[in-house]
Amino acid sequence: MPLLLIGGMTLALAIPRFNLFNNYVQMLLMYVGINIILATSLNLVNGYMGEFSLAHAGFMAVGAYTSALLTMHVLPPETHAALFPLAVLAGGAVTSLLGLAVAVPSFKVRGDYLAIITLAFLMIVKSALENIDAIGGPRGIPGIPRLTSVPWVFAWTVALVWLIRNFVYSRYGRGVQAIREDEIASDLMSVDTRRVKILAFMLSSFCAGIAGALFAHLLQFISPRVFDVVKTTEVLIMVYLGGIASIGGSILGAATYTLLLEILRPSTVASLLSWLPPGLFDPLNKYVISHLGVLRMIIMPLLLVLVMIFWPRGIMGKREFRMFIPSRDRKAHRPDSSVGGMSNHGVADSP
């Protein structure tokens, strides 16, 4: 595992330095990383804890705005490169306060009503940002410095996934899953549900805030409109597609969704198929590729529905990659039912 990480970090540093891939692919890699952070952190609340939180885009927004305002108005430009992690952390920290606020209603309310509350939080954040003219109001903040880079995204992704994974396999993590299975019973079994919920929401929002900060310094433009229900829906899709309560699943779901959406662009498909002889390529171009912009938005949801029907638990179900499970939990697991590095361990498979 550590070797893999060192290898990955070296690669991450090498890519921009030596321009191993063109800028567009690098940008894509960074988006994948950001989405991984978003999916894993949402999975913590929606998957492991079994809630239905719709507030994630709101957390992202707070992190994005906080960090952007810091780099643009507070920090002097010369210090940007060095103090960037500070700005990102600050974004995450402020967001975790919001996470705390969201956790409070969850003490009394569950299920669909909590969904509404989280949706309300999201709308309130969005609306509040729209109404504060000093930070751009509805028109947002353009011209954010491009501080996000492949090594930074790699570092943050690894760090946060590691954090979430440790949380999941800790005492609190078990509490989180106990809440999902049966909240009242776990309360009776001395799980401090309040504390667990606070921690889970704060960690989840902290990560989302960091993802938002990285996002802001990658796109170089943010506005309240970017962080709406559609954004939350995208993260939801990544989580449920990959498989709830599975870190590996979130990583897969995030990667798949981001890559698939990009591949289905007309220009990409065109260059992919460009080696075909013109006799084949031209009619294909005329009827399929040029309409791909619209077609892909029809195909994607259809694919999603089909995946959900045939694999209702997502790609990974509730399984987990072996490498994520700490060794002490692995020992309790039966060897004959694990295949190729995956195990069923750690999560009871209940409907």
Add this chain to the structure above:
Amino acid sequence: MKTRLALLLHVPALAATLAAAGCGDRARDDDTLRIGAIVEMTGEMPAVGASSRNAAELAVGVLNAAGGITVAGKVYKVELLVEDNAAKPDQSAAAANKLITQDNVLAIVGPNASLGAIPASEIAEASQTLLITPWSTNPKTTLDNRTGLPKKYVFRACFTDPFQGQVLARFIMEKLGAKTAGVLYDVASEAPKSQAELFRTTFEELGGSVVAFETYTTGDRDFSAQLTKIKSVNPDVVFLPAYYNDVGLIAQQARRQGIDQPLVGSDAWSSPELIKLSEGAVEGAYFANHYAADIATPTAKKFIGAYQEKYGNPPDDVAALTYDSFGLLFEALRSASAPERQAVRDAMATVSGYTGVTGEIRFSPGSGDPVKSAVIMQVKGDRFTWVMNAAP
């Protein structure tokens, strides 16, 4: 189990495909120059995107049919790459990024609406790539956000909102004799908001008074509450700097509520779709525009004829301005020292006295904003008719 494993492999497969698409491009012809266009094909204002794209394809088509363009002694054909920004700021930024870094375009034309033009212009400026926006009138598009100085790589083919606000305010005061105005605008969109504010400033400087300054958000459909408020203060005119898709609804609801005062709009009205979506509610209304078909110069007539022949309907101002943007770009290319981004940009800055479809376009040194006149149009039946010119 095997299926699960196979399923997992799809991620690296996707990644490999994408990388392949990124590296193995269509054999790059050394004899073609690539120009990118970002237009609003999907989203709230598809008519704008369609117009712009049509004009872009026409411009490039005409050039290539005439044999191409000569840059620094060599003849090239032009390849046009069109990206959709869905009239959204983040997609504009992404499209700009893609065109500049993956497709390696020489320059970008578009986006049209300010909400997309501003983010894209930031990306272009940072990547030192020339960007010309045909239709974005917001001053911020060509101004650097942090320093307040003009951007070096961003130009536009149209007039700016401060000028437009003055034109409209003067028109309302002098020609319509109005002393009070009610305003309804989309606070979530760059262009309408700054147009509304600039209008108010200018109108009040001229001695008028804005008695209602109501807002709505993009996507709103019901304006009954705001219109009721406007009606209750009884202004002389109602100023509606909205995009064409909103105007239809607002105008219909206004008339239904009994608001009979003249309606005045900005250049955002200019799509022919406006009339279709208003069911007569905008009959007789006025708005500012970039060019008028009924007073067309010979250059304009030629363009209008070619456009009409190829696409079946007359071009609107977005099309005209896009055509002119390409015209400007080609002019710059011809005088550029090399087919490279910096050279093209430098050539653009020195373009003077270019006469396009929308009139004479000239850039003052150091500014990406041209000095141009506006026209006032009126909706009559199923067409827009010219009312008067307004020079700076």
Add this chain to the structure above:
Amino acid sequence: MNPQTAYWLQQALNALQLGSIYALIALGYSMVYGTLSMINFAHGDVFMVGAFLCFLAGTALGLPFVPTLLLAMCGAALLGVAIERLAYKPLRNAPRVSAIITALGVGLFLENLMLAFYPYPQNVPRLLENVTWHLGGVSISSLQVVIIGLSLALMLVLDHVVHRTPVGMAMRAISWDKSYVPLMGISVNLIISITFAIGAGLAGAAGTMYGLAYPVIDPYMGVLIGWKAFIAAVVGGIGNIRGAMIGAFILGGVEIMVVALLPSTYRDLVVFSLLLALIIVRPHGILGQPRVQKV
């Protein structure tokens, strides 16, 4: 009538109109949730399809108001049943969240399918003669009267069906406990299909009336309205028909009043803050009952 009163009466009328439309959509959410415990996120898009059906009937087929309304309602009902059969039925025993994601997917699919056919916003033709009466400073349009009246009529019919007919009784039985219903000789599938059909039909009616009131329609019109109607259903107590109606009128009222009193940018902020407060104070909505949870 003094201008102040007239002004507020006018706004009240606006609120009634908005609330009626929200109510028709919210009912669909409540009914489906009641029987299947599932949030049908594609519902807002069924509403959108209803509006487009109205547009088609009015332009391509040139039908007058009543046949258009019926066509839109039937079309929407068929769509609702189709969605249920094809997308939701296979997932009835799957984790609830899969059904939710599927619903979101179906919604996206509908939006983009319509977008492929109608990339431009369309104008719905005027199928109802719009007469405006001015009573003491208040403008009442006949369109408003039709919308409010028709919605109320449909709601009354629905209320009657749910509370006083065997079909309605079956629907309520299913929402209480699905497993016992087949023992009573009632086909659960049939009742569920009927539920979806009615809910979607109401959404189709809402789409028609919305299309006539706000004639510029586009494929994304159902998204925000769908979410708002969903919130209205929850405010009233999700699963509860009468609650959905109450919640919808409250939402309509608050929206209009906020815009009347404050700059409209504050609208969403205030509406959602009030909503938050309401749910915190009364977590199960106004008429909702907390479900007893056995350990």
